[in-house]
Each structure stands twice: as structure tokens, then as C-alpha cells.
Amino acid sequence: MFFTIDPDNGLAIYDQILRQVKFAVASGALQPGQRVPSLQELATTLALNPNTVARAYRELQSEGILEMVRGIGLEISSKAVKRCQQDRDALIRERLRSVLLEARQSQLDDAELREMFDAEMTASKPKSGRK
Amino acid sequence: MFFTIDPDNGLAIYDQILRQVKFAVASGALQPGQRVPSLQELATTLALNPNTVARAYRELQSEGILEMVRGIGLEISSKAVKRCQQDRDALIRERLRSVLLEARQSQLDDAELREMFDAEMTASKPKSGRK
């Protein structure tokens, strides 16, 4: 899998996994019916303790995103896509709102804020075509 | 004071105080030489544990934003303004970058992201203008 974990993120590791699984489903990188890497596999790949991964997977199960198939492993549920797309939007919107709220309270003016946004947008733009 | 604390913010309470003091200085709401509410006063006003307020003030002192004046209390230092304005920009930019990074990793496209940004910008716009 293609998860990137940053231990100093502020977010708990299990939460980063949780979010990234949701985001992968929302973007179609993970499809319903597809198996998710096993606990041990993901744990060793990311150099994490299996328990940490287990917690993320457990919560995804309780949200109905993942389904357990006895003796096989965990797979993406059919109803996961819609759910994950909603979640992705909500999760990002929530963080965005929180930042903007703080910016507003600090009297940062619109122009400056937009400027920051644009700067960070281009800065974070993935590598691509000619300039 | 006019701080608004949200315990479910993700940010620690002491950190919210810390940031809001800085932001108030940056915006001119708090001026150098001006006194800051006493520990007990702020703690009771915001219904917080005095230790929490103490921790925020302590860090502000160690950063040179607040200065202790014997027999008076804590007040905004003269060199605080420039410092706070820089901090404000950096703190907000940092959060913004973090959100955008996650959005990018989740394959959320630019258009949708911009749309979210605009929506939240207008949504968070303080009451004003013609009714």
C-alpha cells in the first residue's frame, strides 16, 4: 500500500491510517471488494506495531467501511465509497473551517489569507508537465 | 478578555489561549504596555483550571511576549508586536499547509478544494455589510 505516516503530525498514527484508507477509497484507489493489506503486512511495511494498525482497522470496521471475511482478511465494503467520499469532504472541510475561523479571529484580512492559500496551493502542487 | 475556547478543537486549551493572545497583539487589540487579565481572573472567566492559564502565560513570558511587572502583573512587552505578527502568519500558514497537503494526498481536485475554501471564507465572514 501507499500510505505515508508522519509520527510528528499531531494526529495519532492510527488516525492517519484511518483517514488515508478513507481517502484511498474516496479517490477510487481502493475499490469495494478489494482486500486491504493484512495487519502484519501493513505493520511491517510501515514499521509499526500490529496493534496500532489493528486499532485503525477496528474502527473502520465499526464504521462499516471494512468488512471481515473469516480466515481471509478485511475488505472494502460495498457501501464504503459513498461513505468515504462524504467523510473525506467533511474531514477536510472541518480542518479548513477551523483554520479560517482562527485566521478570522486574528483579524487577518481576506486578501492576505487568499494570498496564503494560493501560495500553498501552488507550493503543494504535485510534480507535472512543462512549466 | 474576549477569548473563545473550544475544548473539542483538537488544539490544547493552553495553546488556544497562547495563540489568541498572540493574535490579539498582532491585530492591535492588545497594545504594548497594556495589562493582561490576572491568572485567576481569566481562569474563572473561562471556567478553566488556573494551571492551564498559567501554562499559557508562562510560555508567553519565555517568548518575551509578556513581561512581569512587580506589583502590577503581566503586560505586553514593547517588542511583542512585530514578533506576534510574524508568529500569526507562520502559525496560520502552517495549519493551512497541513490541510492542503492532506487534501492533495486524498486526490481532492483543485476546483473542489477552491470551492470549499470560498464557501468557508464567506461562511466565516463576520457579520457586517448591508442587511
Place this chain on the structure above:
Amino acid sequence: MFFTIDPDNGLAIYDQILRQVKFAVASGALQPGQRVPSLQELATTLALNPNTVARAYRELQSEGILEMVRGIGLEISSKAVKRCQQDRDALIRERLRSVLLEARQSQLDDAELREMFDAEMTASKPKSGRK
């Protein structure tokens, strides 16, 4: 065979097979001397891992319910009936006791409990009687 397997039953699949064989013998649906479906047959019919069926059959052999007949397969032993009837009562009584115990500890009163019991009794009543 006429087994019904529910993977989300709480009971292990092999245990469900085990119990249903015993219950079938107890009720006379399976008679001593009668052959039991082969490992592969049952496994494919129920879409189970052969190991799962094997485990159930193995335990039934070790309890003397099933006997291996060379060149033929597994069949119900002669002494199975009495044994299975006893087991059936004990197994059901045990589960019933466990439920009632928990209900008692949760302060659910007798009347309500009886009501539940009656409701579930009629609800689970097999189709029959005058229409």
C-alpha cells in the same frame, strides 16, 4: 444436508456444524448407520474451507458420534442417538442459562423477560397451523 451456517453467529462455523449434526441425530433426521456427506461435498455445498468441516467431523469422531468405515466414509454410530439427545439438552440449557444470568444481572425484571421469551417463541414458530 440441510445445514444453515451463519458466519456472524458468534459461534464458530465448525461449532455450528458440530451442533447441527448432533441436533439432527437427536431429532432423528440422521439415523445410525446413515452416511454423512463427504468432507469435500459438504465444504463445497456450504462454501466453506474443507479444514473447517474437517475439524467438526474430527471432533464428532472423537466423541464417538461418527465412525469411520473404510472405503465408505463417515457414518452415524449406533450409540450416537442417546448421546446426542443428552448433548442437545445440555447445550441449549447452557446457552439459556447464560442469557438469563446476564438478564438478571442487568436488573431486567421477570415480567419483561418472560414477555421477551414469549415474543421470541411465537416469532420463531415454524410455519404451520391453520391459516
Place this chain on the structure above:
Amino acid sequence: MFFTIDPDNGLAIYDQILRQVKFAVASGALQPGQRVPSLQELATTLALNPNTVARAYRELQSEGILEMVRGIGLEISSKAVKRCQQDRDALIRERLRSVLLEARQSQLDDAELREMFDAEMTASKPKSGRK
């Protein structure tokens, strides 16, 4: 607290705690706003590892039964009572249904089943008045 844990219950320990908290709330033994024993307290009382208790509490939080108060601990939420009463009924009914279903499939007749039920009801009756 007055929880009784049976490690050989079939149910996971964290699940026993989970259910018993719900049942205590449903029966009024735990009231909304009341604090629940701290992780360490309950863990030492029941001779369990704090993590085990933590898992039960965490799930109760995610179900909205418990609410975290920063630096104070966990307490019963206001909406918990209704929720827990429903849950209690559902949980017990579910187990009851499962037992009766199996009994039915095993051709155990009504009379015998009722007899068992009555026997276990009186057997599990708590100690009380004169005989």
C-alpha cells in the same frame, strides 16, 4: 463499582465491561452526569490491564454513552439512559432469539423448551424472602 468479570465467558473482557456499563445505566445504577471509575481504578479493582478497560471505555465514548471531561475523567452522558435501555433490550433479546432459533432447528418441542426456561428462571432467581 460492581462489575463481575468472567474470563471464561466466551465474551471478551472488554465486552463484558461494555455491556455491564450499559446495563448499569439502563437500570439506573449509574446516572447521567455521574463519573465512571477511572481507568486505573477499575483496572486495579478488577485486576485487569488498563488497556483492556480503556478499550471498553473508548467504545462507550464512540457510542456517545460516555463523555470525556478534560482532566476530570469520563462521565455518563445525558442521552445515555434511553440509549442504554434500548441496547439492553436489544442485546438480551438478540441472545435469546439466537438460542430459541437453535432450539427450534433442533426440533426441541415447545413444552420442553418452556420447562427449561422456567427451571432456569427459578434457578437464577436472586436470594430473597422466606421460602
Place this chain on the structure above:
DNA sequence: GTGGTCTAGACCACC
């Protein structure tokens, strides 16, 4: 091989 559970113990943030 899969996940589930539990233990033991560490460190941290917060109040």
C-alpha cells in the same frame, strides 16, 4: 496464514 485479545510497560499531553 488471518484477526482478536490481553498483558506489561512506557511516554506524553492535559488539567
Place this chain on the structure above:
DNA sequence: GTGGTCTAGACCACG
């Protein structure tokens, strides 16, 4: 003091 998180490692049930 509170809970949160993570690690390390063991054992079990299941398929």
C-alpha cells in the same frame, strides 16, 4: 491525577 498513544510480545481461535 486524568486519559491517549504506542510498543513489544504472547496466546488463542479460526480457516
